[in-house]
Amino acid sequence: MLIRLGYEIAIDCAEATPVISLLEIHKERQADIKRQTRVLTSPSVPTRLYHDLYGNTCRRFTAPGGGFRILYDAVVEDSGDTDEVNPLARQVPVAELPDDVLCYLLGSRYCETDHLSDLAWQVFGPVPSGWARVQAIVDYVHNRLSFGYGYARSTRTAAQAHEERVGVCRDFAHLAITLCRCMNIPARYVNGYLGDIGVPVDPAPMDFSAWLEVFLD
Incomplete structure (x- = not known):
């Protein structure tokens, strides 16, 4: 199946504010992306990605004072299968x-x-x-x-x-x-x-x- 996902997040800052967002599609699902926009900001500001200690893909940018939006839209393919149920899974010492x-x-x-x-x-x-x-x-x-x-x-x-x-x-x-x-x-x-x-x-x-x-x- 095809699943559309995305966000439009609006914030209001009293002054220029450093922001870290954790909104990227997980690296294990990157190959399933069928289409996507780039991450947009309004007003437009430079952004860059990095990976934290836990492997999360993080995006850094500075939101200017006043109203600010960050937007993204994508379609991913998914099997639709539910999570595996395995009652025999063991706890590892x-x-x-x-x-x-x-x-x-x-x-x-x-x-x-x-x-x-x-x-x-x-x-x-x-x-x-x-x-x-x-x-x-x-x-x-x-x-x-x-x-x-x-x-x-x-x-x-x-x-x-x-x-x-x-x-x-x-x-x-x-x-x-x-x-x-x-x-x-x-x-x-x-x-x-x-x-x-x-x-x-x-x-x-x-x-x-x-x-x-x-x-x-």
Whole structure:
């Protein structure tokens, strides 16, 4: 199938402001692009790309004071297949993990593993390791939190979301990531477009969404 994607983001700056955007199509999907515009800014300003420590493609530019827009439009080809379900996927012992995933076991600004470690081991320690344990974590978060756009708060951490029992997509992702990391399962935060395929038509503008990726063998 062909999927059209893009964005038009408007911001207003009190003065010239350095900006980093993480809005590029993932490098693994570049070959699937059938057509695309270049990234446009209004007013036009120079932009350049670089890759951060996690492999993300980032775009740097300076937005001038006043109104500013950044625009992009593309069509990509996709099989339409859903993610693979593999109940036999196993949890890799920490000693055998690849070097490049070890960082996804660490606590971070929004994922306070030290605050939730005891809870995680109490709840998920008895669950078989691997796919079943990750699914149990995802189910727990789904049942623990209530979703609502009105609950959005940029400073909310995983532990706070667990305590408050509310949140938006980022809070669901942060809590699941934290619980996975507490159980020595590498997990990382991912964001992208909120899909509108196979669901009722929503007249509201397209939105971004957040989810997690977990490392299993």
